[in-house]
Amino acid sequence: xxxxTSVNLTFSxxxxxxxxxxxxxxxxxxxxxxxxxxxxxxxxxxRCINRMNDIIPNIGIxxxxxxxxxSIYHRDFDVTGLRRRVGMVFQKSNPFPKSIFENIxxxxxxxxxxxxxxxxxxxxxxxxxxxxxxxxxxxLDQSALGLSGGQQQRLCIARTIAVAPEIILxxxxxxxxxxxxTQKIEELIQDLKQNYTIIIVTHNMxxxxxxxxxxxxxYLGELIEVNxxxxxxTKPDNEMTENYITGKFG
Amino acid sequence: MITHLEQELEAVKTRIFEMxxxxxxxxxxxxxxxxxxDVRLAERVIQGDSELDRLEIAIDEECVRVLVTKQPxxxxxxxxxxxxxxxxxxxxxxxxxxxxxxxxxRMAGKPPVKPLVDIPRMAVLCAEMIKESxxxxxxxxxxxxxxVIGRDREIDELNMQIYRELFSxxxxxxxxxxxxLSLIMASxxxxxxxxxxxxxxxxxxxxxxxxxxxxxxxxxxxGE
Ligand SMILES: Nc1ncnc2c1ncn2[C@@H]1O[C@H](COP(=O)(O)OP(=O)(O)O)[C@@H](O)[C@H]1O
Ligand SMILES: [Mg+2]
Numbered sequence: 001x002x003x004x005t006s007v008n009l010t011f012s013x014x015x016x017x018x019x020x021x022x023x024x025x026x027x028x029x030x031x032x033x034x035x036x037x038x039x040x041x042x043x044x045x046x047r048c049i050n051r052m053n054d055i056i057p058n059i060g061i062x063x064x065x066x067x068x069x070x071s072i073y074h075r076d077f078d079v080t081g082l083r084r085r086v087g088m089v090f091q092k093s094n095p096f097p098k099s100i101f102e103n104i105x106x107x108x109x110x111x112x113x114x115x116x117x118x119x120x121x122x123x124x125x126x127x128x129x130x131x132x133x134x135x136x137x138x139x140l141d142q143s144a145l146g147l148s149g150g151q152q153q154r155l156c157i158a159r160t161i162a163v164a165p166e167i168i169l170x171x172x173x174x175x176x177x178x179x180x181x182t183q184k185i186e187e188l189i190q191d192l193k194q195n196y197t198i199i200i201v202t203h204n205m206x207x208x209x210x211x212x213x214x215x216x217x218x219y220l221g222e223l224i225e226v227n228x229x230x231x232x233x234t235k236p237d238n239e240m241t242e243n244y245i246t247g248k249f250g
Numbered sequence: 251m252i253t254h255l256e257q258e259l260e261a262v263k264t265r266i267f268e269m270x271x272x273x274x275x276x277x278x279x280x281x282x283x284x285x286x287x288d289v290r291l292a293e294r295v296i297q298g299d300s301e302l303d304r305l306e307i308a309i310d311e312e313c314v315r316v317l318v319t320k321q322p323x324x325x326x327x328x329x330x331x332x333x334x335x336x337x338x339x340x341x342x343x344x345x346x347x348x349x350x351x352x353x354x355x356r357m358a359g360k361p362p363v364k365p366l367v368d369i370p371r372m373a374v375l376c377a378e379m380i381k382e383s384x385x386x387x388x389x390x391x392x393x394x395x396x397x398v399i400g401r402d403r404e405i406d407e408l409n410m411q412i413y414r415e416l417f418s419x420x421x422x423x424x425x426x427x428x429x430x431l432s433l434i435m436a437s438x439x440x441x442x443x444x445x446x447x448x449x450x451x452x453x454x455x456x457x458x459x460x461x462x463x464x465x466x467x468x469x470x471x472x473g474e
Contacts, residue, residue, distance in 0.1 A: 131251075190254045209319045233318045 001069060003028040003167065003197040004049060008063035011044055011053065015060065018044040019221045022063070026214070031189060031198045033208035033229065036218035036244070042201040045218070046169045049199065050086040051079055067167070084111060087160035091172040093152035095144035095159075100136050103144045103155055104162045111163050126158040130188055150181025157188065161196070168192065170200040174207065186211050205245050209233045217241045255320040259329055262312050263387075266333050266340070269305045270384050272298070273340045274377045276347035277443060281373040283354040284436055285366045292354035295347055302344035309337045325457070332457035339446040339453075343380075346446075349439040353432040363419055363429045368408045372440040375405050379447035383454045392458040398451035399463065405444035412437045 004026040011019050019041035026032045034042040047053045048065055051072060064071050072082055095103050104123045113119055123140070127133040132154045136147070144155055153173060160168055170189070174182040189198060189211045202208050208215050209229055216226040217238070225238040236242045243249055276295055283292035313334045316322060322330055379398045386395035416430040455463050 187251070187253055206321055210321065230315045230319055234314060 002026065003068065005066040007066065009048060009065060010062040011048055012060040014058045017221055022223050024216055024223060024226055026197055026199060028197050029193050030213040031193050031200060031211055033212035033215045034199065034201045034218060035205055035208050035215060040218040041221045042218055043171055046171055046199060046201055049169055050083060050088060084163055085165055086167045086169060087165035089156050089160055089168065089170040089173045091175050093149060093156045095152050095155055097143065097145055099141045100144045100155060101140040104159050107159055107163050122162050126162040129161060130154040130158040131184065132158060150177050150184060153177060153185060154188065165196065167197045170198065172201055172203060175203060217244060255322060255326060258316050258320060259326060262309065262316065262333060265305065265309050266336060267384060269302060269309065269340050270380055272302055273343045274380055276344050277373050277377055280347040280350035281370050283351055285370060287354065287358065289355055289358050292351035295351040299344045299348050302341055306337050306341040310334065328457045328460055332453040336450050336453050339449045343443050343446050346439040346443050350436045353436045357429050357432045360429050363426045363433060368412050369433065369437055369440065372405050372408050372437065375401065376440060376443045376447050379444065380450060383447065383450040386454045387457060390458050392455050395451045395454040395458065399448060402444035402448045405441055409437050409441040
């Protein structure tokens with residue numbers, strides 16, 4: 001069964017459509033990369049999946065998104081639960097101005113976990129999962145803001161996975177990082193797909209090729225082509241995709 | 251930490267080693283069939299070649315996939331490009347083994363011209379060259395691969411010796427012409443296998459050290 005299904009999804013800001021008629025499916029435990037020039041609607045689409053766009057005034061939405069075959073825009077749908085099931089990592093790492101430990105523990109507490117032992121164990125596991133544990137285990141009580149950019153981003157990923165989501169959305173998670181930190185994030189994404197379904201927006205086509213199983217190319221709010229990543233990058237079906245990935249525009 | 255690139259390269263490596271085993275087996279069996287006049291064995295070699303063809307396509311696809319999705323650099327890039335070429339050499343070696351096997355079938359039922367000594371010797375040399383080249387790859391040992399280059403001269407000499415010998419048989423006895431020509435074809439196929447084995451050693455050196463030793467471009471080689 002598909003994990004995420006977008007059905008004829010159209011989304012507009014103030015009456016202007018930003019994405020039009022998007023039909024896309026994401027299989028469980030895979031990485032889907034969204035590529036395309038700035039302003040083509042990648043972030044808008046991503047934010048539709050955890051209903052983060054809801055808070056923006058004057059939006060219009062048509063069509064639907066299904067997670068595990070269930071409509072997330074249905075009026076009885078549990079939106080609070082959705083935010084836990086669908087984690088999000090942003091371009092600019094945004095740790096809280098608190099200790100490394102608290103950055104992860106906070107989310108657990110607001111999700112109702114009170115047991116200190118369980119919190120400590122989950123913090124450790126999440127930090128290990130993001131390969132950060134060895135780097136920070138001796139300074140868990142120090143401010144997260146003292147970490148390097150790459151470490152902060154991995155902390156944000158650790159914070160996201162600590163609450164055991166099913167889906168992780170990443171919006172250009174490595175675009176502000178140096179090459180080595182970027183490589184660590186990319187390795188991490190490929191490891192994490194064993195347990196999660198991941199959608200990543202990236203401006204870096206080589207990165208999309210490296211981390212994803214499927215790639216979707218967006219252009220002017222439309223989904224032009226989606227296919228297996230190796231196919232997209234060796235023999236795309238659509239000429240616009242070909243022009244974009246060979247650097248002819250965008 | 252083992253990266254995903256390393257895992258994928260390891261997987262391609264496993265496949266190409268598997269292919270080299272099949273190619274060496276095809277050489278040994280084809281010559282065995284020739285020596286014993288074993289048509290059944292010859293037919294098995296010919297059938298088995300489709301497995302090599304299948305692996306060639308699979309390895310090509312896998313290499314292209316790694317190139318596009320993992321964008322390997324330096325020694326990793328050299329590994330993939332070397333494997334793409336070695337892949338073709340192994341597939342050609344498989345084809346040449348079927349040439350030998352087909353001569354077994356052509357000669358079926360006819361009395362042997364002479365006991366086979368030199369052709370099996372050529373086959374052993376070819377298999378050794380391939381084996382050494384792959385050990386060199388496995389151990390990243392360029393000296394080992396260099397040891398292979400030039401050894402096809404021994405094979406070439408055996409080939410010429412076989413020609414001379416068979417020409418004399420043919421001159422003496424016209425009935426031996428047909429089987430003798432079969433042996434000449436087989437010998438020629440093995441001589442070509444030796445060339446491909448040399449190519450594999452050269453690609454191994456390129457992978458390990460990044461130098462191109464073909465056509466005497468650097469030290470050590472006599473060219474193809
Ligand atoms: N909060 C917003 N209010 C109004 N328009 C927006 C908002 N966010 C994005 N847009 C518009 O929607 C279109 C798609 O933007 P976006 O989804 O951010 O594209 P991308 O992530 O591919 O760069 C753009 O034209 C952008 O100006
Ligand atoms: Mg964006």
